[in-house]
Amino acid sequence: MYKQIETVVTSAQKIVIIQADNPDADSLGSALALEHILGDLSKDVALYCGVHIPDYLHYIEGWDRVVDQLPSSFDLSIVVDASTYTLLEKLIQSGGLKRLQAKPGIVLDHHATVERPLDYTDSQIIDTTVASTGELIFNLAVSLGWTVSATAATHIMASILGDTQGLTNNLTRASTYRTMADLSDLGADRIVLEDRRREYGKMPDKIYRYKGILIANTEFFSDGQIALVHIPQPEINEYSPLYNPAPLIQPDMLQVKGVALAVVLKSYDDGRVTAALRSNYGFPICGKLAESLGGGGHDYASGFKVTDGRGYEEVKTDCLAAARRLLETTESGASG
């Protein structure tokens, strides 16, 4: 497949890199790394994401080159860190997907659990053995002899640190450390990267106080195994532009004794309900739980979106019921 990717890239000049509607450090780091690697191959590279790159990712230099419009022309698209139509809704709504499908395409991803997989191209690498799509891109570049500059290496490092939560979750393998060492050799500096991330991750005092509200609003279910908090539209309006509420509260929810699963549900005025799911080590249920509600993701981190008219209360009930079933089949404390 690496050779097929090489052939497709070689015959293209204008390349657009596509991030799905849930940009994170991996998708952004992957897109920017590819921008540099392909730029060094003298390609013209454009970066697309249908949604705004969240503020907490602005420590990754180059985020402001990502735009929400496809370029007027391109020869090739590369979707990074996603392989499902479900996460390309903005592109579908804008008619952009048809333009993608009319040209050669590449899909680079590491998610195992996906609904409605992208099926318009056979040039796909879905590698579930890597920690992040950035790591996949690094392996691809090394294998094809493509230059990985210090800047590209830094972006790949950001992608790995993002998906592994700083090399602490189960996506981290021995090979991930080897890749991190290779990236260091190429000039990526983790200390500088972490310092920038901390600086950009600082919250306004208003958000610090909002965290207290979220803590007060957290409900516990199933003998304290499930922590759940609801963020309704007015709170999304007031706080989301300043800070993403889920990462603000979810790590603390998982630090409550007895909690296996942390659920953050957002409900919107248009009827949409979205969920961010995180679980503690030993409870690898997030991917399956999200899948049962039309979403997807990893064992310990996933999400879903309900747009079929079910209201918040109904989605909450369905999510809790599915979570209980999955927790019952998971031996407490079993190694993940």
Ligand SMILES: [Mn+2]
């Ligand atoms: Mn990823």
